[in-house]
Amino acid sequence: MRGGTAHSSGSGACLTPSTESIIRIEHITKIFKNRQTVVAVDDVTFEVQRGEIFGLLGPNGAGKSTLIRILTTLLQPTSGTACVDTYDIARDPEKIRGIIGVCPQNSTLDVELTAYDNLEFYGKLVNVDDDTLDARIWQLLKMADLADRAHMKVQTFSGGMRRKLEIVRAFIHHPLILFLDEPTIGLDPESRREVWEQIASLNAEKTTIILTTHYMDEAEKLCHRIAFVDKGRLIALDVLENLKRLIPAGDLLEIGFETMNEGVVSSIRQDGLINSVEVKEQKLVISAKNGSRVLPAIVAIFEKFSLPISSISIHSPSLEDVFIYLTGRKLDGGNGDLKPAGRGRVP
Numbered sequence: 001m002r003g004g005t006a007h008s009s010g011s012g013a014c015l016t017p018s019t020e021s022i023i024r025i026e027h028i029t030k031i032f033k034n035r036q037t038v039v040a041v042d043d044v045t046f047e048v049q050r051g052e053i054f055g056l057l058g059p060n061g062a063g064k065s066t067l068i069r070i071l072t073t074l075l076q077p078t079s080g081t082a083c084v085d086t087y088d089i090a091r092d093p094e095k096i097r098g099i100i101g102v103c104p105q106n107s108t109l110d111v112e113l114t115a116y117d118n119l120e121f122y123g124k125l126v127n128v129d130d131d132t133l134d135a136r137i138w139q140l141l142k143m144a145d146l147a148d149r150a151h152m153k154v155q156t157f158s159g160g161m162r163r164k165l166e167i168v169r170a171f172i173h174h175p176l177i178l179f180l181d182e183p184t185i186g187l188d189p190e191s192r193r194e195v196w197e198q199i200a201s202l203n204a205e206k207t208t209i210i211l212t213t214h215y216m217d218e219a220e221k222l223c224h225r226i227a228f229v230d231k232g233r234l235i236a237l238d239v240l241e242n243l244k245r246l247i248p249a250g251d252l253l254e255i256g257f258e259t260m261n262e263g264v265v266s267s268i269r270q271d272g273l274i275n276s277v278e279v280k281e282q283k284l285v286i287s288a289k290n291g292s293r294v295l296p297a298i299v300a301i302f303e304k305f306s307l308p309i310s311s312i313s314i315h316s317p318s319l320e321d322v323f324i325y326l327t328g329r330k331l332d333g334g335n336g337d338l339k340p341a342g343r344g345r346v347p
């Protein structure tokens with residue numbers, strides 16, 4: 001795994017601050033035993049780097065919230081260990097609560113209270129100094145673009161406004177790490193964009209952000225690194241570009257033509273960088289690891305045979321394609337006609 005230094009889970013393992021990683025998770029498993037036994041988190045190991053926006057991406061039920069609840073000390077793992085900065089989740093939960101901000105999946109705002117009062121109540125709960133609390137509240141309200149609504153009850157707010165208020169609330173005590181569980185679930189596209197901007201600006205203040213999402217575009221837009229989780233397991237972890245490279249077919253190029261010549265197809269086929277070439281209706285469909293690199297050679301071949309090109313398109317794999325490749329299923333839980341593809345790409 002990238003940047004992965006192994007840390008022993010013996011006594012004092014968290015005490016040495018790491019300059020690189022701020023969270024170190026080792027073999028965390030969580031099993032719920034109610035009427036059924038559910039392995040919600042299954043032997044998960046990874047690290048989060050200081051200052052990054054780290055995405056936990058996976059379908060509903062993948063175990064994202066459970067992992068967040070373990071790291072935020074609301075839930076104990078069945079086995080495994082984790083360090084948050086210099087603290088062990090089992091030994092120092094109080095210390096951890098002092099350095100993190102949490103925005104849970106389901107809103108915990110009091111809608112009967114005003115925006116100001118919600119922030120004040122929470123600020124007192126996390127021991128923000130009385131002398132600085134008022135100024136901090138106004139700073140946060142401005143950050144969330146809600147200063148003019150400070151004294152209005154939250155029940156009059158839109159979903160996007162509530163979410164922004166809740167995110168800045170988690171930030172009231174200048175936490176080192178911010179945990180956001182599905183920050184834009186149920187929001188309209190405009191509000192989602194506003195929340196994204198807010199998350200990016202909090203990260204610019206050097207806060208490490210860990211967010212969970214089942215939205216591909218959210219992970220693509222915001223996250224420096226992305227961990228795919230499925231059925232409690234970590235199935236891949238990397239930067240976006242490298243995740244996309246996991247797909248052997250690579251990019252798909254479609255070259256439109258009016259007339260075709262077998263010579264063109266066989267010349268393209270001879271290019272060592274191309275995986276496959278097919279003629280489909282009035283298009284050549286070419287798969288290549290790096291589409292933009294092979295395109296000039298393809299254009300030159302068409303020119304050599306004096307055949308005009310009517311259209312060119314390059315389709316790079318999306319995160320959705322990566323998820324399908326890794327799991328054989330769509331991220332939204334649909335099965336389609338896909339066969340399970342098995343696992344084995346654990347970093």
Ligand SMILES: Nc1ncnc2c1ncn2[C@@H]1O[C@H](COP(=O)(O)OP(=O)(O)O)[C@@H](O)[C@H]1O
Pocket residue numbers: 032033034038039040058059060061062063064065066067
């Ligand atoms: N308190 C609980 N008791 C029993 N099962 C639970 C509990 N919390 C979560 N689960 C189960 O654990 C699995 C992972 O849930 P969760 O972490 O909420 O997933 P996600 O946040 O990725 O949607 C699901 O099968 C869920 O039903």
Ligand SMILES: [Mg+2]
Pocket residue numbers: 064065066105181182
């Ligand atoms: Mg969840």
